Amino acid sequence: DTAVSQTPKYLVTQMGNDKSIKCEQNLGHDTMYWYKQDSKKFLKIMFSYNNKELIINETVPNRFSPKSPDKAHLNLHINSLELGDSAVYFCASSQDTMRGIYGYTFGSGTRLTVV
């Protein structure tokens, strides 16, 4: 029943490791996003995909690589994890690219801790 589900909910890993976070939405939305919420609580857009096509790629290190196998899924792979990557990562979806803010549905977040 969950509209936007992400896994895992918690992820604790050592520096230098590679990890993935998965996201799936069952709302039939065309657009999906990855947001990062840092310790100061700012939510910053990282990536956006529309129908499997990358449309937004903010200034994010290339250690972060999103992948969208279909419009219902958007995964985030992170290579060579660093301490500064510790944050909560939220997946979100919206009906389309331009009306997002009127109808964002966020996943419950993945709390990543790099030690």
Add this chain to the structure above:
Amino acid sequence: RKEVEQDPGPFNVPEGATVAFNCTYSNSASQSFFWYRQDCRKEPKLLMSVYSSGNEDGRFTAQLNRASQYISLLIRDSKLSDSATYLCVVTPGGYSSASKIIFGSGTRLSIRP
């Protein structure tokens, strides 16, 4: 100056009180404004849009002051369940690319019995 600024709080008020907090924005071209609510360790959820003429949704009233470039949220008769962080969101227009949507860092509200 940050694009969107909020008093981080916490605002600690007794149940039944009225509480208000503001959010200032720096881009005078901003057109659309929203309040999101984020419970502790949960995802943000849209609370309400903010219209130019001000709008009300039950106990919640949102106002926009374009001249001074701030929006406000007023909560009347506060309930314990209102305890959360309230995020201000500013965009250049209603139909905007996500890269232009700016989230504030939030104001934490705690309602005590």
